[in-house]
Amino acid sequence: MSDPATETKTLDRHECRACGYVYNPQKGDSRSEIAPGTAFADLPQSWTCPVCGARKSVFQNVGELEGASGFKENQRYGLGVNGMTEGQKSLLIFGGLVVGILFLLSFYGLQ
Numbered sequence: 001m002s003d004p005a006t007e008t009k010t011l012d013r014h015e016c017r018a019c020g021y022v023y024n025p026q027k028g029d030s031r032s033e034i035a036p037g038t039a040f041a042d043l044p045q046s047w048t049c050p051v052c053g054a055r056k057s058v059f060q061n062v063g064e065l066e067g068a069s070g071f072k073e074n075q076r077y078g079l080g081v082n083g084m085t086e087g088q089k090s091l092l093i094f095g096g097l098v099v100g101i102l103f104l105l106s107f108y109g110l111q
C-alpha cells in the first residue's frame with residue numbers, strides 16, 4: 001500500500017500583486033532552482049519574485065490552474081508588424097517615385 005503524501009499539498013498558483021507575475025507550482029521557478037511540483041507554501045522564505053523581487057507576503061493566492069487541456073498561455077497575438085495596408089504601401093512606393101522624379105527634374109533644371 002502506497003501512501004501518496006504529496007497529494008495533500010495544494011498546487012494553488014500565486015500572483016505577485018506588485019508586477020502580476022504568477023508562480024505556477026506545476027512549473028516551479030527555474031531561476032531560483034525551484035523544482036516543478038513545489039507548492040508555494042514550500043518555497044523558502046528567502047524566495048522572491050523573479051520579476052520584481054517582491055517578497056512572498058506580496059503574493060496572492062489565485063487558485064489552481066483550471067483544466068489541464070487548454071493552456072491559455074499558448075494564446076499569442078499577432079506581432080503587430082504588418083500594420084500597413086496594400087494601399088498605403090503602393091502610396092509609399094508611388095510617393096517615393098514622385099519625389100525621385102522631382103529631384104531629377106530640379107537637378108536638370110539647375111543646369
Ligand SMILES: [Zn+2]
Pocket residue numbers: 016017018019020021049050051052053054
Ligand atoms: Zn513581482
